[in-house]
Amino acid sequence: MAGMSAAAEAKVSPGREFWLRRRGIQVRLFALSCLAFLAFPLSVVHDRNQALYVGLALFVLGYARVVIRNTPQLHTNRAPVTVAVTLICGLAMVPQLRYDWLSGLAFFSLVMLLINCPLRWWPALVVGHTVVFVAIAVGLLRVSADSVVILILLIAITSGVQVAIYNQIDTSMQLLQARAELTQLAVARERLRIARDLHDILGQRLSAVTLKADLAARMVDSAPDRAVTEMAEVAEVARDALAEVRAAVSGYRKVSLAVEAQSAEALLQASGVVVSVRGTLDDLPEPIEECAAWLIREAATNIVRHARARRCAIAVTRREGRFILEVHDDGVGAGLTGAPPSGTGLTGLAERVELVGGDLCVGPRDGWFVLRAELPQTVAPMVKG
Structure with missing residues (x-):
């Protein structure tokens, strides 16, 4: 059914308020345009009793007020007194204007009642309205059976x-609102994707730039040729980061698990960490491979920036249809007694793993700090990394 309760419509978002206002304008125009049917009573008044112009004017004002008060929020019973007074005014003119006015009044009164009253009242209103008007037609006006049927x-x-009209308007408004909400959701998801990608890309690349720049600065006097090499690598890392940022923003960036594992190994070795990588890193669906690649990248970045580790082990296994990735380090996180502090990186990783239907566990274990992800080896067609 069309409309909503007053409580439900009292708390609406700006987008919902826009669609309510638009729906209200449509209903208002429909209801007010019905006043054109008063042309016939006006011609009858001119021939019989011009004093009835006042009654018709009051009826029109009351009808218009009921319509305006109940739009855009329909069926909220905002003008019960106006409805009652307007109906009494209309019924008072029935003895003068007879059946022609009674039939028009039946139409206008239904418009007012159905706009003003809550949906749950409609069946009783229609039945009661019919009984009252048939009783007036038969008892007061003594019309024929054909007129009663009409x-x-x-x-x-x-x-x-x-x-039908209210349902059609509500359906179209709900469709338009749903499209607007889907657009907003798509924008929000794209912003979240870009934020995650930028964090993961820049985190590792800037860590590599900082590490190599510091190393080059220390070698300027003792090994200038090595310093030049390191600065050349800094420039290369910066160019790669720029290309990856552009690809991330455009949405066409593809991440390779093998490449990220090699990059992580090189970054960790450059920072003095002994690294071992074991397991098969290929033959995975693209969303799973991309998620695993981001896990390795973020883990390596965190080890370089926060862990102060000496050893790191990256292990990949496959068991019972699951792809299991573990990154161990012996840094400061290995001695934690509680849950590790959460940040943008770990939050982004958890979101990525959840998107592909996997599980992520991060924390100390057996003298190591372990990032462990279990991912499906197959992925549903709808899932995207």
């Missing part, structure tokens, strides 16, 4: 058309 059909058609 009146009942008019009420049934009016109520059915209104329900």
Whole structure:
């Protein structure tokens, strides 16, 4: 059914408020355009009693106020007194304007009632409305059976058309709102992807730049040729980082597990860490390989920046349809007694692992600090890294 409760619509987001306002304008235009049907009563008033112009004017004002008060938030019973007064005003003109006005009043009163009243009241309202108007037609106006049937059909058609119109408007508004929300979600996911990629890319590359620049600075006097070599490597790392940032922003960056393992090994060895890498690093679906590559990159970056480790072991195993990646180091994290501090890097890794349906565990174990990820060796078509 169309509409919402007052409590539900009281707390709306700016986007939802926009669609409510748009829906309200459509309903308002529809309801107010129905006033064109007053053209016939106006011609009758001119021929019979011009004093009825005042009654019709009051009826129009009341009708318009009910419509405006209940849009954009429909069916919230915001103008019950106005509805009652307007109906009394309309019924007071029935003895003068007779059946022609009664049939028009049946239409206008249904519009007001269904706009103003909550949805749960509608069945009782339509039945009660029909009974009252049929009673007036038969008891007061003494109309024929054919006229009574026409009146009942008019009420049934009016109520059915209104329900259909409200449902159509609500359906179209919900569709437009859903599209807007999906667009916002897509933008948010893309921002999150770029943030994760930039953190992981720049974290490792800037660590390598800092390490090599410090090494070159210490060798300027004692080994100038080696210092030049180190600075050339700094420039190469910076260029690679720039290319990777551009690819990450454009969304066309592909990460290789084998390449990241080699880069991590070179970075750790340059910082004085003894590294061992064992296991098969190929033959994985692209999303799984990309996730594992990011894990190795972030682990190596954290070891260089925070761990002060002397040894590191990267192990890859496959067991019962699962791809298991473990990165061990003997740095300061190995002595932690509680949960490791969480940061942007670990949060990003957890999100990546969750996206591919894996599990991530980080913490001290048996004298090592261990990052352990269990990833599926196959991935559903919908999952993307």
